[in-house]
């Protein structure tokens with residue numbers, strides 16, 4: 009085997025380097041096209057210490073999202089957002105210093121075909137991809153063309169994923185492994201689910217790839233707890249609730265900074 | 280001599296409408312595009328269904344429920360006066376005469392029995408017009424299960440009577456307030472709910488859609504329509520097999536169940552869609568609600584809303600096996616307008632004394648048009664599945680007529 013760090017794409021190299029430097033990884037999410045000047049949120053996230061940024065390409069039928077991201081998707085679509093326009097906005101941005109990861113449903117990937125879709129992501133400077141309704145056994149069609157285009161699709165693992173599947177997911181995932189913290193949809197929760205720690209632990213036992221916990225992680229305290237079991241967190245609904253309530257990039261910069269601080273404190277404590 | 284219309288492949292390919300290929304594929308369609316959190320639950324349903332379907336005990340128990348509770352077998356009714364007027368020999372497979380008034384009960388009794396075998400305590404369902412919801416509430420009451428039915432807020436307003444029926448049967452009806460607030464959104468919401476309830480609940484999908492094994496399983500539970508009709512045609516018709524087999528297509532479950540009985544015959548299969556919900560006729564390749572099939576979409580790949588006078592045809596896609604049958608040329612898919620369907624409903628009422636569901640009236644509307652236009656040559660025999668009765672639609676019709 010070659011050194012996985014060399015074989016990895018840029019998302020994974022970036023996340024591994026930061027993790028190996030002792031940092032808790034933070035990937036905030038924003039729904040693309042949610043407001044005029046929406047890309048200012050991205051700069052705010054980068055300023056506040058994000059390690060990667062997830063950009064949602066809104067879909068009409070977000071079957072794995074709770075109400076907050078459903079509302080955000082509908083609002084973005086009502087404003088005329090589309091894959092094409094969002095990627096055009098991203099293509100015009102200066103380098104933020106952190107990788108961009110698109111997330112969307114498989115219908116939008118199939119629309120022009122996985123090959124054209126991945127090429128369009130790459131042209132817009134997007135290096136990672138999350139497709140929540142594309143489980144590992146259906147992913148073959150995407151994985152090869154994504155690799156050829158230089159896009160890293162991260163696969164999701166869930167608390168009910170049995171061991172053999174989990175090993176396959178960890179092996180075939182690119183960039184990182186997305187650990188779904190609970191049996192449910194995206195959306196804020198009061199605490200960190202007990203299933204989160206167990207799943208992250210199971211993934212870490214079979215893979216050295218960065219593991220990010222997502223779904224339900226909404227507060228600095230939850231991020232801190234999640235960090236004890238995983239390499240980092242994805243925070244979506246907690247961001248989008250604020251955006252839907254009218255919070256601007258500066259407000260979000262402050263919120264992301266509190267998450268950053270919590271993760272850093274946890275690293276100091278455990279390191 | 281009968282003329283053969285140019286749009287048919289003459290010979291049915293072998294093995295059509297058998298078990299899907301590996302990974303639930305019908306040609307390129309189908310599959311299990313479920314979120315990872317539902318993959319294990321789908322695998323459990325698949326395994327349980329395979330075991331149950333091979334178990335004579337399960338088959339016997341289901342056959343008995345279908346007989347003593349749902350009223351099967353349903354008759355094959357020659358539509359005498361209408362046949363004479365149209366110049367074809369039309370036979371109706373009377374799913375409208377089942378308990379709860381539509382073919383939906385066939386599938387629901389199968390899935391409810393499977394759920395009890397799997398140790399599940401609760402059924403989750405989506406519903407549009409409320410027919411599948413009422414059938415689910417009925418089966419749950421019969422077998423002592425809880426039922427939670429998701430229904431778009433707009434459909435709740437349009438179908439108040441069915442909402443009351445479900446509640447009276449003890450089901451919880453949950454209004455869906457997101458998206459277009461109709462069937463597509465109710466289905467999304469039922470799937471979201473299932474993600475958090477896989478341990479004790481079975482998702483009872485109402486048509487031949489969703490992740491593998493649902494399209495196949497629901498077709499197998501509905502094939503009782505086609506199997507009965509095949510035997511009845513063999514007894515009734517001089518030719519044994521009808522020239523044409525026609526059914527309406529929303530997701531496509533009554534059509535799939537009907538076609539399954541005739542896939543290996545020379546009968547020509549016709550699926551009739553609503554003009555505003557024509558997934559098979561106008562859809563484009565996509566993935567929604569767990570399966571790869573044909574869906575109505577805009578230029579950006581967003582799913583568009585379906586619109587039909589028949590709430591049960593208000594779905595922007597079609598089951599994957601229909602997409603495959605279309606590609607093979609084994610079945611043809613056509614569309615009918617709201618007005619044609621309403622006129623056909625009235626015509627059946629006045630010539631045969633049967634008020635059909637507006638969904639089923641779509642199938643009849645095509646028969647009427649095709650008999651006049653020559654697609655159905657004079658003297659040909661036509662089997663049409665009358666998927667449901669029209670009681671639920673009388674207020675819609677009253678406004679229209």
Ligand SMILES: Cc1ncc(COP(=O)(O)O)c(C=O)c1O
Nearest residue numbers: 529530531532533591638666667
């Ligand atoms: C009477 C009747 N026919 C047809 C349908 C359409 O469903 P499918 O295409 O699955 O048979 C419905 C759905 O609600 C229905 O109630």
